[in-house]
Structures are given as structure tokens and as C-alpha cells.
Amino acid sequence: MQTFWQEKIRVGNLTFPRFIGAPLDGITDAAFRKLIREFSKDELLYTEMRHVACVANDKGAAKALYFDQSERPLSYQVAANYEKFIEQACDKILQKGVDIIDLNVGCPARNVISSGSGSALMGDLPRLQKILTCFRKKLNIPFSIKIRAGFKECNALEVAKLAQDCGVDALAIHPRLQTMAFQGRPDYALAAQVKKALSIPVFFSGGVVNFKTAQLVHEQTGVDGFLIGRGIWAKPWKFQELAAHAAGKSYTVDNQFILACAIKHFNYMLEQYGEHAVYMFRKHVPFYIRGLTDASQLRQTLISCKTPEDVLNGLTLALQ
Ligand SMILES: Cc1cc2nc3c(=O)[nH]c(=O)nc-3n(C[C@H](O)[C@H](O)[C@H](O)COP(=O)(O)O)c2cc1C
Structure with missing residues (x-):
């Protein structure tokens, strides 16, 4: 019998294992994803975040779209602060071939939030709604978002419901506020509330570094998928290790x-x-x-x- 850990997640027509490669700008680039694929074929991998204006721009597109089809299943992550460039960027990404397009609604970096994108969108719901609607209208492949606990204040539940109402197919939550960046204890109770409120698949991000932490997150939140971020850095074999431990087997590297x-x-x-x-x-x-x-x-x-x-x-x- 298949256990929870062996069951796959379904998003649209796509199915993939519960452990997922989180986006890490400057780390999980095409070179590293190519290496990961030598150990794991099926896991969903996010690309690093790229702004839609950069993807739409002919000069920026070559760099922003540097990836190979062998890296799929791939979720291409974009940032956007207005509707302009979304259609053009999506056309280019779709032409290249990806499995999911993901909107970043969680980046805490000053240069990103100063333009109103990333986690700043959690503080401007009318603008977020317009952007989500624009992506949904354009895309005929799964569309997901990655959020935080909130921008300055916690409103993840409201944002998650809005996203589902706008037709988003899956949602990842990194339950820390923008002000916490990547430190401090992730809010498991909040992730549990979001999971309970939504019918679409919910993924958790924050501190999942091994099977034990994934089990704890599963018990505390009931989420469907687990993003591995810093836990995969310089450990391209990580998904093999997780699958082995989930099956009760040992896995060692020298x-x-x-x-x-x-x-x-x-x-x-x-x-x-x-x-x-x-x-x-x-x-x-x-x-x-x-x-x-x-x-x-x-x-x-x-x-x-x-x-x-x-x-x-x-x-x-x-x-x-
Ligand atoms: C160096 C670095 C770069 C990151 N880049 C992105 C990014 O491009 N897009 C995104 O949604 N999150 C990004 N994140 C956040 C991670 O995807 C993840 O949500 C966060 O690190 C918590 O998970 P972890 O403890 O497994 O690393 C980044 C985090 C780090 C540390």
C-alpha cells in the first residue's frame, strides 16, 4: 500500500512527488537543476524568480529563459507589480515550454518590494487581484503562487482565499512575515489554517531540511507538498535521500x-x-x-x- 509519502500531488494534469525544489535566487540555477536531475527525474523544480518585464524584454529574455527541457517538470517563477508585460512574458515562457507558471508574492528583498512586487503584493490586495486575474486569463497551463505569512501584518489566509477565488491552481506558503526575511520560526498554525481553508494543493516552505522535519510539518499542518530550499544547497542528491528515508531505507554519501x-x-x-x-x-x-x-x-x-x-x-x- 502506498503511504502518504509515496502518493503524488496532482496540479492540473501534472503529477509529481511531495518533495519539491524551492526557488533560491543565485543558487538553484539551470546548472544546479541539471545536476539535481541526475539524481531525481520527477520532482517539481522552481526556477529562480525573474520579473515579467525582464522576460518580455528581448535583451533580458535570453538570460531569463536559460533552461533546458530536461529540467522539467519545471515551475517558472515570475515577479510582477503591474499587468503590463504579463502577456508578453507568458508567451515567451510558454513557447519555451514549462509545466507551471508561479507568481512570487513572498520576496522580502528591499529592491523587489520597493517596486510593489514580491511580498508587497500581500499589502495591496486590489493590485494582487488584478495581476492574478491577468495571469489566469492568459494561461492554459497550471498557475500557482508562493506567499508569506504577510507583508507587515499577517493576512495569508485572506490572500490564499483570494488566490483560490481568482483560479490559482496551487499555493506555496512560507509562513514568515516580510520583516522576518528567512529567519525565525515558521508559523505552522497559520499554514494549517491555510491548508484547511483551501481546496487546491498547498505546499509548505521553511526549514524542511530532512525527512524528520517534513514529518513534523506534515503532522502540524496537513499540507500536500514540501519545498526544500536551503536544505538542497550543495546537496543535489537530497530528493533521493528524502525518498529513501520516507521508505524507511538508509541513505549515506561519502x-x-x-x-x-x-x-x-x-x-x-x-x-x-x-x-x-x-x-x-x-x-x-x-x-x-x-x-x-x-x-x-x-x-x-x-x-x-x-x-x-x-x-x-x-x-x-x-x-x-
Ligand atoms: C538565497 C535565497 C534565495 C531565494 N530566492 C527565492 C526566489 O527567487 N523566489 C522565491 O519564491 N523564494 C526565494 N527564496 C525563499 C525560499 O524559496 C524559501 O521559501 C525560504 O528559503 C525558506 O525555505 P528553506 O528554509 O527551505 O530555505 C530564497 C531564499 C534564499 C535563502
Whole structure:
């Protein structure tokens, strides 16, 4: 018999496992998603957030739409603060081919909320309603949103009901206020209220790092899906691990395996960004080498690398 953890979530005609790859701007890019796909084929992965104006713009579109069909099932996440550019952006995203389009209604960053997008939309419901209606009219594929507990005050329940009334197909909640950014205890009780009030699938985001935390969230909230954000950083095998633990099996990785992943990750970043990957990979280094006995010395060497060869040699040395 299938347990809760083996059952799939259905959104429109799409079905996918309960563990989902959250959007992490600057981290879960196409290079990392390509690496994740070597371990997990079916899990839904969000892209990083891109503003509709950037996607609609011919110059911005090439970068914003840099992804491969092998990354699907993919939920393409956009930001919007007005209706302009939504249609054009959707046309381009649909032409490229994705499974879901997701509107970000939760980003707390100052540069995003200052223009009225991200979590600022939770503080302006008439504007949010117009934007949701515009997407719904345009899209013939599933449309979802990702919200917070609220902007300055908690109103997730009101926003969630509004979204469902506007025809949104699924909703992810990261139950922290904008002012909390990514710290502090997520509000499980609020997520439970949202789940209870809606008939569409509800996903939870915030602190799910292993099967134990997912079980706790499930018990406390009853949500359908679990977004893994920072828990997947430098752990592209994470979904395999979660599936094994959910089936009562063990799953272990050794240093050699981890560092082989780091080398692949870096090579995929070279493909995506060219030599600039040498600098961009620096943020991932501490996460990959965490736990190694000589981690701090290794980190110093790796973050001062200037060429791809230096990075690859450094990682290879660490592997031995
Ligand atoms: C570096 C970073 C980048 C993020 N980028 C996005 C983003 O582009 N879109 C989004 O909806 N949420 C973004 N988030 C929020 C995450 O998707 C997630 O909701 C949050 O980190 C809590 O989940 P976690 O504890 O599993 O990381 C970002 C978070 C971090 C730390």
C-alpha cells in the first residue's frame, strides 16, 4: 500500500512527488537543476524568480529563459507589480515550454518590494487581484503562487482565499512575515489554517531540511507538498535521500561522492556562465566542503582560485 509519502500531488494534469525544489535566487540555477536531475527525474523544480518585464524584454529574455527541457517538470517563477508585460512574458515562457507558471508574492528583498512586487503584493490586495486575474486569463497551463505569512501584518489566509477565488491552481506558503526575511520560526498554525481553508494543493516552505522535519510539518499542518530550499544547497542528491528515508531505507554519501558532485556542478556552471563561473562557484564551496577535516584551509585555497583549472585541481586534490 502506498503511504502518504509515496502518493503524488496532482496540479492540473501534472503529477509529481511531495518533495519539491524551492526557488533560491543565485543558487538553484539551470546548472544546479541539471545536476539535481541526475539524481531525481520527477520532482517539481522552481526556477529562480525573474520579473515579467525582464522576460518580455528581448535583451533580458535570453538570460531569463536559460533552461533546458530536461529540467522539467519545471515551475517558472515570475515577479510582477503591474499587468503590463504579463502577456508578453507568458508567451515567451510558454513557447519555451514549462509545466507551471508561479507568481512570487513572498520576496522580502528591499529592491523587489520597493517596486510593489514580491511580498508587497500581500499589502495591496486590489493590485494582487488584478495581476492574478491577468495571469489566469492568459494561461492554459497550471498557475500557482508562493506567499508569506504577510507583508507587515499577517493576512495569508485572506490572500490564499483570494488566490483560490481568482483560479490559482496551487499555493506555496512560507509562513514568515516580510520583516522576518528567512529567519525565525515558521508559523505552522497559520499554514494549517491555510491548508484547511483551501481546496487546491498547498505546499509548505521553511526549514524542511530532512525527512524528520517534513514529518513534523506534515503532522502540524496537513499540507500536500514540501519545498526544500536551503536544505538542497550543495546537496543535489537530497530528493533521493528524502525518498529513501520516507521508505524507511538508509541513505549515506561519502566525501568522495560529495566532491564529485562539486566538480560536476562547477563544470555545469562553466557551461552556463563561461569563466565567470570561477567567481560564482565561490558561494557554493563552503557548503560542499563542510565536514571535511581540512575544510577551512581548503576553503581558502578554493575561494582564491582565478582560473577554471585552479578550481578543478583544488577540488580534485580534495577528493584524494
Ligand atoms: C538565497 C535565497 C534565495 C531565494 N530566492 C527565492 C526566489 O527567487 N523566489 C522565491 O519564491 N523564494 C526565494 N527564496 C525563499 C525560499 O524559496 C524559501 O521559501 C525560504 O528559503 C525558506 O525555505 P528553506 O528554509 O527551505 O530555505 C530564497 C531564499 C534564499 C535563502
